[in-house]
Amino acid sequence: MPFTSDLIDEMNVLVKFSLSSELTGIKVHSDADPLLVAATERLYDKKLVTAKDGGYLTSIGRDAVEHAKEALRILKSNH
Secondary structure, three states, X not given: OOOOHHHHHHHHHHOOOOOOOOOOOEEOOOOOOHHHXXXXXXXXXXXXXXXXXXXXXXXXXXXXXXXXXXXXHHHHOOO
């Protein structure tokens, strides 16, 4: 299954989260890019974040961020 533009938008939201602390979240304001707002709402619907506007990562959301950041690191490497 290829990445859709919606999935890419969701991945871009996920990589904005810091994994250094479970108390670090994000807030996507309603006047932000509509694609970013919609992606964040989808992540909430998928139970990866705690609020429609971001909030904190759930347990599965934290796993998704770890994998997304690792994939990004691999794809950006110069192997």
